[in-house]
Ligand SMILES: Nc1nc2[nH]cc(C(=O)O)c2c(=O)[nH]1
């Protein structure tokens with residue numbers, strides 16, 4: 001079993017999406033198959049840790065939930081082995097992914113964040129079922145079309161828009177306007193707001 005590239009492991013509260021406020025141990029993997037212009041993670045800066053070292057570290061925290069994130073965690077060939085061990089230890093395991101690769105089926109909660117900037121890469125992406133879809137609102141004429149295409153492509157329980165954050169500023173108005181556009185003519189509010197509350201609250 002080779003080592004895993006790990007940027008950081010920490011306990012915090014899920015800051016965004018349906019599980020906002022859930023205590024969780026975050027395992028952040030290095031590496032990504034995208035390079036989003038507004039990415040907030042230095043995923044090229046990682047240490048190599050063994051499966052045992054990761055589990056030992058995880059066991060020092062109190063939370064019962066794990067959030068596997070990155071970077072892009074689905075790039076890890078041996079992710080199923082890690083997830084299996086975490087589940088044997090009784091953890092609820094969630095993942096944050098960009099949705100370009102399939103997700104190990106034993107993972108309990110899938111949050112997928114498809115990126116408008118790389119729309120064409122999603123035409124043949126394998127991920128078609130998730131718990132939540134969360135799209136970062138980029139300034140683009142046809143972002144509504146992208147959101148509707150992802151709604152068609154990925155069957156999820158919930159659909160969110162998240163304002164893009166750059167240099168401490170969140171673009172809220174374009175997000176609200178896009179929510180209005182996507183929910184226009186529907187009687188349910190299918191598209192909802194997700195804020196990166198951890199950034200506003202200054203927690204990890
Ligand atoms: N509090 C907190 N919640 C998060 N949810 C997703 C995160 C991520 O970086 O993937 C994240 C993060 O970095 N911090």
Ligand code: SF4
Pocket residue numbers: 032033034035036038039040041043070071072098115
């Ligand atoms: S997919 Fe996520 S981790 Fe990768 S570059 Fe985009 S924002 Fe950063």
Ligand SMILES: [Mg+2]
Pocket residue numbers: 040041
């Ligand atoms: Mg983050």
